[in-house]
Each structure stands twice: as C-alpha cells, then as structure tokens.
Amino acid sequence: MATPGEQTVKDAHVGKKKKPPARYWQDDVEQTEQGLQHRGEKPQGKRKRKHEEHHTNEKNFISGKLDPFPGPAPVPEDRVQKFKRKEKTKKPPREHYKLRDIIIRSEEASEMAQKQAARFDLLLPEDAGFLEGDEDEDTCTISQEDIADAVDITSGAKYFNLKLSQFGPYRVDYSKTGRHLLLGGRRGHVACIDWQSKQLMCEINVMESVNDVKWLHSETMYAVAQKKWLYIYDSNGIELHCIRKFNDVLRMQFLPYHFLLATASATSFLQYLDVSVGKEVAAICTKTGRLDVMCQNPHNAIIHLGHPNGTVTLWSPNQKEALVKMLCHQGGVRSVTVDRTGIYMVTSGMDKKLKVYDIRAFKPLKSYFLPAGASSLSLSQRGLLSAATGDIVQVYRDVWSTPVTKPYMAHRVQGTVWGLHFCPFEDVLGVGHGEGFSSMLVPGAGEPNFDGLDANPYRSAKQRQEWEVKALLEKIQPELISLDPSELGQVDHATFQQRHQDRVQALGFDPLAEEKFVPKYKKKGRSSAGGVERRKRQVAHEDQRDVIRETVEDKMKVEKERKEKEKKKAALSGQTSALDRFKR
C-alpha cells in the first residue's frame, strides 16, 4: 500500500540488466526495495493495474482531483451548423460491410472536419460593428466628416477625396486584398495607388477613352478596356499586352480562382481570357446588343449581364446560350450585383426600381422604389448595398431580410457617380465620380477577418510570390464553371448515348464509327465504274448480313430443338393411333 509506485516501477523494469550508477543513497533504496518486494502481494498488484486503467479512462489527475469540465470543450450548435455540408444520408437497412465501413469513416471525417472548423472559428478575433445614431437620429444624416473625426486616426485617414476634375468620371477597382486601388478616368487617365499609405504606384494617360479598369490576380497587373482594344499594364504602367481579339470592351470582371478575365463588349460579345496562359477560353455572341451592365457571382463564377430589355442573363464559358434569362425590370437594367454568398442578386433598372432576387431559386424577394433610380450598385462583403443615384451615394443595410425604408448612410459627392466599389476587408467604399475619387467610411462594410492564405492585405512581396504559385497550382479549370458548384460532386446520370455524343463533340469525330469501304484502285482498266460498284456490293451491308445470318441460325436451332422435343414426347407417350401412319 505504501509505495505501490515502486511496485509498478518494478514491473516496468523487469528484464532490464543495466543498473543505474550507484549513488550515496543507493543502499537505502535497495533496502526499501527489498522490503517492498517481500511485502508486495501479487493480487494487490493486479488490482492496482485495473485501477490504473480505470483512471486513465476517466482522465483523472495524478493528485486524484477530478476534472471539473470533463471531455472536450463544447462547441456551440449554431457554429457547428455554419460549417455543415449537406445532410448525411440515411443508413440503408442491410448494407455491405465494405460500404458500411466507407460510410462510417466518411461520416466520421466530415463530422470531425465540421467540429474542428467550428472550434477553430474561435480564432477569428475580429468583430464587425455598425454605425449607431443617438435616439431619433438617422444614421444617414451623419456626415462623413463627423465619422472621420470620431474614429481613430488611422481609420479617419481612410476618408479622403481625390480631386481629379480633368479626366472625367472615374471607374474604380480595388485589388483582392483591398490594399491597392485602380482608377480609370474616362478621358484616359489611369492610376494605381496603394491607397492606405497613399503611395502612387503609377500614373499614365493612355490617350484614349477608357471604358473600364480591372486588377488581375495580383497587384502587379491590371487590364484596361480602352476605346478599341483591351490592354494589360503592369504596376509600373508598362504596357504588357494589347489584346486585339478583345475589341470594344465596355465592362470587365476578373474571376480570381479561375484566372479568367471576362469582358463584355459593345458588339454583344462576352469573352473569357485565361490570364495564366493568355488564351481566349470562350467567345460568346450573346445577341443582345450593347453589354454595359455586368457583374460576377463570386460563389459560382457565373457572369451576370443586364440588358436594355429588362432581362438579366447568366453565362458560363461552357455554354453558347444563356444559362438563365430572367425578366427583372420593365425598363432597361442599369446595374446588377451579386452578394458574396451567391444567394442574393440586386438589380436596378430604368423603371427606378431596386429589386432583390434569390438567385438560387430565381425568385424575387424585395422590391424598392428609388425616386431617382440607381445608376450603379455594389455589395460589400458583409452585405451592405451601396446605390448611386445621381451624385448621391446611399448605403443600405439588410435589403433582403427586412424591408428598408431609408438608407443606412448617404453621402453626396461632387459629380455624377460613375463607379462604386467596396474595399475588401476595410470599412471603406470607393466612389469614382466626375470630379475624381472619394473614399468614404462605411462602418460594418468589410469582413473583419481575412484568410491569410487567400487574400492577405499585409502580405510581403515574397508572400505574394508564394501565393501566386500556389494559386496557379490550384487554378480551377473553366470547364468546371456551372450554375451549381457542387455539381462536380454528383454522379453523372447521363445515358451512354449522351456521353457518346459529348465525346464526339469534344473530339470532333466519332471514335466508334466504322470506316467506309473504299475499293482498291486496280490498274489496267480493271477499276471500271461497274467493277468498283460490284466490289462495293460484295461488302455492302456486311454487318447487317452478319446480324441476319446469326438471327436465322438462331431461329433454325430453336425450331430444330422444338421439333426434337415434340418427337420425343410423341415417342414417350407411346399411344399411337391407327391414323398416325398418315402423319407426316
């Protein structure tokens, strides 16, 4: 009882020949050990071991203290729900043991993944806030200056105006990390700025009208849709490419995970450029006239186009016709935008209405009437909607869940708003207008937590390079773009014929087709037209003949068997009538 620890130690060291070096207390220890050995009863030792097992199971501490919070830390149910991926299937009543193993294992893994993700969600430290007015004070009456004064100096510095009245209304684009700003003036002025440090990276005038500007996958390259062609510049303002295949481009969208630059042109062409290999992936003639309304669905990389006849069409590079065509407005569509989760689409039209759609079900959710109509829309990462009406920029909160009667924020800029873009991971809305650019503070707009491996606003050049390589390796092929991104995980139900058809289409010829018989040319006049025909006739319908021959043979066989059977039967019956002799 006294030192059972020694006992176990003894067990552990059974068979060990090496002895520890002798110490000054050694003889004492020896003695005690001896004594213990004499005293140690075997059954007790056994019992001890059992105890040990029991206790390790219950995770007791050495001191014998009980864990006040046994088991793993609980994860809140709603957070677990957030990471859920589809339902698990019902277990079939009687399954193959292999199937059972597979199902159990996969369920286990996905459950673990879900739980772990939920647990690690704790590590996202930042929280989003919102602007709150005093009682009976509208948040939309709070001016930007007030906000800038109230917030800390770094955030306050994010409210600024650039006075660029010379080169006319500006289009705006933020890079994916939200660190860099690209401005494209209508009259040819293109500038890229590290807007947080207000450092000008480059500034050029392309001496042509600029329709749209867009960052490519990183802040080293950007595309400019100029009067005639599409150009690609690097961050120093050096022209890298002039892409003549893409002409009269009006709007552009960049699909970051596919490395695709989608362009919509005045000639009603929707074109896709793979910027990783510089190849045109698809060129689709939409046959719907001038395309100057465009946006992408970040969830499934589908391009949405708005048309003057009030329809919005959805496109993928894999199909020459629109995936979906929905009638949204009675007038033309002026602007379209889709939220980050790919659930909601917001459109504004000539009929001065603003509509919210559930883009998964293609059903309208909300409809608002804006007295002046919205010329351009933009959705932030956290679902704030900014709408530009004339020279006023309005920001709305929760347009889809609760009917909104007044904007969350409003701000007047100098000229007509021409481009709107929320900055990712920042509470900033960039507004390009006739008199330049203004960056306004919109509390609660940006996602507070960024994924360091995906879009890291604070990354160094080295990290960017690493990221670029990884992103290129993980590039998603354009064939995988479809309305339902989970379609890849489904089993193809197509029939063999359909698949064969697809194959023929992909290959350009039918691999299973039999080649036609061409008679050999014979010399010395033996290849006369009649002779050739005769030779052809010899092999004509060869396959059919085979089939016919086989079927005839089969039939004969069956007939023969039947007859034999009958004969046997007759013989067995043995009752022959007198008239049987006349039988044939």
Add this chain to the structure above:
Amino acid sequence: MAKISKKKVSKKSLKKSTKAPDKVTAVVYDDEEDLNEADDNITSEEEDEEDDGGDERKRQKLLEAISALGGKRKKKLGERSEAAVHMSEFTVNAEGEGDKIDLAELIGTIEETPAVPARTKKQLKSLQQSKRTIECPLSKQESERIQRDVAFQKASAEASRWKGIIGQNQRAEQLIFPLNQEPSGPKPMERVVTGWKAQTPLELEVFALLSANKQPINDPILTPAEEASLKAMSLEEAKIRRAELQKARALQSYYEAKARRERKIKSKKFHKVQNKGKRKELIKQFEEMVKADPAAALEELNKIEMARMQERMSLKHQNSGKWAKSKAIMAKYDEGARKAMQQQLEVNKELTQKLVTSLNNEEEKEKEETGEAEVIPDFANDAEQGLDSSNPWMRGKLSEDLTDKEIMIVDLTAEEATANTAEKEEDEEKAEEVEETEQETLLREFDSRRKLRQAEEAKTGPEICVDDEVESKDEAEVLDASDKEEEELSKFTSLFRGLTDRHCDAENEQAEAAAVGSHMDAQLEEGLMRIRTLEDVELLIHKGSATDEAPAQPQLPPTTETLPSATLKEGKNRKRKRGIQLEEILTKETKVIQVQLTPTVEDTEDSNEKLDQRGLIKEAFAGDDVISDFLKDKRKQEEAGKPKVDELTLPGWGEWGGMGLKPSRNKRRRFRVKTAPAPPRKDQHLPSVIISEKRNSSISLHQVNSLPFPFENHAQFESTIRSPLGRTWNTERTVKKVTKPKVVTQLGAIIEPMAREELIKDKKQVSVGNKSSVDLGKRNY
C-alpha cells in the same frame, strides 16, 4: 407413359421384394437340408469306411437321377480340391463342397471349449444373429482420398485461424509496419510518472510521509475510503439487486400481457365501463390531490383541461362521422338510432365538461353571476385564460372563442340548475351556437365579398400607379383585414348581444348561409388545384410585407373561416387572370425609399445623346412589349425543347401518290414515331425566368459516371465525397486524418511476416478487454 412405366417398375420391385424373403427362407431351408445331409454324410462316411466305392457310385447315380426328375439340374463342379482317402474315379468331389460354411458350425466348437471367455461368446452369438455382411475394406484410392480430406480439413482449420486477423487488416483504415513498434513521441504523463521512482532521501521521506497518512502516491491509487466505497456493493447485494430487477421485469411483462389482452377485447360495453371507471378514479384521485398537493393538482387540472380541449377540437363524438350520418338518416324512423346519437352527444358533453374544483370555484361563482344575468362573453378573464400558453388559439385578443366561452358558462349554470332543465337549456344553447357560427361565417363572407368588390374596382380604376398591381393590393387588403377584424370584433360583440333578439331573423339567414356555404364548397372544389402554387407565391409576398404584418400577425384572429376564404378568393382572382401572371410577379409591391438628400445632378450616365434618347424612349415605353417579348421567347424555347414527332410516311406506298395527293391520316398515324415527352422544365413554375435545359457536357467529363463498387445508390456516394479534403477548407488535424496513408512503413526496418504469437496475443487482448469492460461495468454500480 412415364407414369405407367414407373408403376411397372414399382410392381416389379414389389414382386422382387416378395420374392426375396422366399428365396432367403429357401436358402435357409437348403442350408438346413445341407446340414442334415452333411451330418448324414459324416455318419455314413464313418460307417462306410470299410465299404467299397461301388455303393458310393450307385448312390451318386441315384441322387443324380432324383435331381434330374426335379427338372432343375444341379450343376456340380467336378473339381479336385482336397486330398481324401476315398476318391471316385470319375468325379472327384469333396464332401459338402458346394455348400456354404455357416457361422453356427464354427461356433459349435467354441461353445464347448471353456477357454473362450463368455463375452466373446456373447459377441459371437449376436454376430450370428445379425444377418449383415461385413463390408470389404476400402480400395487404396478411396482410403487415400479420405486421408487427403482429413488432412485438408486440418490444414484449413489451421489456416482459418488467420482469417479474422486478415479480415481485420483488410478492413483497417491504416496498417503500420513493422508490427509491434514502440510508440514514439511523447509519452503520456501517467506513464512517465509511474516509471519514476523516489531516489533522493528527501523524496523517500516525502513518500514515507504520504504512505503513513494513507494518501495516494501515484495516479492509479484510490484513497482507502474510496476503495471502501467501491467495495460497498458486495456480490450478495448485486444478486439481490438483480433479483429485484428481474422481478420488476417479470411484473412489467405480466402487466403488458394483461393490457394487451384487455385491449383485444372487442366488447364495446366492456370498454365503456372500463373507461368510465378509469375516469371516475382519476377524478377521485384528483380530488384527493387537491387537498394534498395543490400545485400538482393544478398541473393535473391543466392536463385535464388539455384533454378536454383536444376532445373539443377533435371530431370525436360530434356526430359528424360516417356512422353518425347513417344514424341521422335512420333517426327519423328508428328510436334506437336516435338514442345512440343522443348518447354520443352526451359522451361528448361529458368529456368536454369543465371540471369543477375548489381551485377555481371562486372564479366560477363570479362567472355564474354574470352568466346568469346575461350571456355575454366577458373579456375580463383574459389573463386567466391565457394561462395555458401551449394553445396558440388561446392567445391574442379574440383568444377565447366567444362561443366556447359561452358554452362553458352555460354549462356551469346548467350544473347549478336542476338536471332536466339543464339539458333542455343546453340543447338550446347548442342550437344557438350553431347559428352563431353560421352568422359568423355569413358576416365574414360578406366582408370578404365586399373586399373582393373593392379590389375589382381598384383594378379597373385608372388612378392606380404601375407599381401597385392588383394582386398586391388585394394582398394588402387581406392583411388590412386583420386590422379591420379587430374593429369588427367590437362590432361583433355588440351584434352578439342583439343576437337573441334576432333569433327569428337568423332563420332566414341560415338558409342563405347554407346557400353560400354550398357556393363556397363549389369554389373550394374549383380552387383546390391551384392553391398550392399560390401559396408559394403568397409566401414570398408575405415576406415582402413582413414588417407590416409581423406586428399584426399575433393579433390576427385565427379564425379558420376567413383564411380559406381569403385564399379561395385569391385563387379565383388568379384563375381569372392567368394570362398576365408574369406582370404580377414583375410588379411586386414596392417600398418607396425616402432619401433626405436629393440628387442635384441628374444622371448623365449615357454620355452620348443618341443613347440617352434611346434610353428615354425605352423608359417612356417601359413595360410595353418587354413582357410579351419575353413570354414569346419563353414559349419558343419551350417549343424547341419538346421532342419532335418523326413521320416516316412514304407517299405512294400502298396507295396512290402524285400531285395534290396526301397520304391518308391513317397511314401517317401508323408511321409516326412517338417519342417520350420531355421531362418538366426547370422553369415550369417561374414565369419570369427561362432556364436553359441544355446539358452541361463540359463538366460531365470530370464527373463520376458510374457508381463505384460497394455503393448502392448515388446519394450514398455523393454523401461520402461531400466534404472537401484540402487544407483550404479544413484544419490541419482534419487534413491529416482524411489523407492518412493506407499503409505506413518505417524506412529501413525489416517487415517480418506475422508470427503465430500475434494471433495468440490478439486473442488475449480481446479477452482482457472483455474482462476490463466487465470490471468497468461492475464499477459503475
């Protein structure tokens, strides 16, 4: 034929079988004769030793002659086989040569010799009696085969010992080779601690102190007190406990059996009596409980109330079933039927009667006073009624159904009054109640009609703006109705007061109501098909105006009459303007947003004037042709999607052909190839959407196109690949688990084949595990 032959065969076999015993007996006789003969021979031999062979020859001749007379010639082999003293010249014949040796002959000598043990004699005797012949030894091949079989069985048994472990390894998620590796990495704390021993004098001292105080030193040890507590349950106790449990289980099973038996009894009377008894007992218990434990009694009361509610809600005992209907027909002529119906009503009454207890006596007294004076629904008791929040129908303003309440009050009054009058009164009340409900429906019907008319007016009215389309307006009105209904409620109560006065008027209205009711029924039947799709649309609209509705909703009286009528009405509308559904959906109810700042600069989005002009024109004629164009487009797409009918008719075959002659319809029909109708379009229920039905063939190249082996359906497979594996979506640990290699080997280590010891160890482990689990189970007691 076959049968006949079989019969023959069987007959033959029968004959054979009949013959066989004869033969046997004959053989036996023969043997006996032979025996006698043999005996004779022996004796004659002994006697005629000195006689010459002449006699012998004669005798032989004579025997032959006799046998020849018998017809069958006995063929005897003339063969020299044995040396004998007397040899005939012509035929050499040994004595008893053709005869069989009988066991009995041999045994005869044994009987006499005393050296043979009795047991052997017995055995021999039994052997003698049994007629079975001894089988000859097996051939070499056969014996070898048997040996092989046995050897195989042994080997397979040996091999099959590995089967379990092989299966286990095959199914294992991960195998690590070589086996029996020492687990690397950090050891658990406990193991490290137990491996450590006190060495320094200080440590020893500490341990001595601990041990002296009987404190646990290492992890696995419990304090003596704890051990004692663990030991507290002895074997006897456990046994007793087990016995108790057994008994309880047995009792339960008896009880269950009894209940089952009773439930199977079909006698209605029995059940009636039983139920009544139960109810009485319950009430009795309840009374007792009221005295003993008021809180529990209150709960019980609630329960009873709940049951009463359920009874009231259900159609049981309401004389509305099939049986009741048939009885109602018969009631005119049949006294019994009438009585039965009456009885059922009584049952209903009884079940729906409110329980009177001391708990709510005071309230009732109050009620009585009011109830006696005038039949008015008092809203004063709202709070009391809202007590059971489980009933959603009881919340809100009109929570207590007026009629219900009244009945309740009346019931109470009736109880106070004498029995015979009470019944009459109740009947009256019941009639009144029916009329009330009818009047209610009538009122609501009128109301809804009025609304409908308004809506129609609104539709035709020129002043409606483009935004507010009819449907939404209707909808809004319906929603308004909820607010209105509250007003109406007050109206209704006043109306209700005057109800008794208008009793006679009601009769007329009743007829009307019935007519309306029938009309409604007809509507119902019409609208039945469409309601479902409508609901979907409505849901959205509801969402659209959720804020307006949200506060109103709880107050909305859940009258079952209005809701169906509303939907019905909608259904009607929908039906009428089916052609312009699209517009309805396009022009949803819109919210006007007020903005403090008004734009000073007008939109100059389209810089070039031409476009602006066009835009202006477009705006001016907005909605003119957009919708019809879209509809046309959609129809075209639908048409294109339909499978084409192939006509393979060749003109001139089987009939005259030529200019102006068309093949007959009959013929065309004969050669028409019918194709299966296309599956329903995805945008079937979305009028403002065209979804392309084209197959996305590019993704199908990457999809799995046939179900892998163990899976039985697509859903199973899809669910197993539903969660991603990569680092982008998962935590590191998950990724490691998910991408675990199937086999792990240590670099440079020799992988020995599995030894037999492994097998034994495995078994041991299993047994140990079982034991430990048992132990744990014991602990848990």
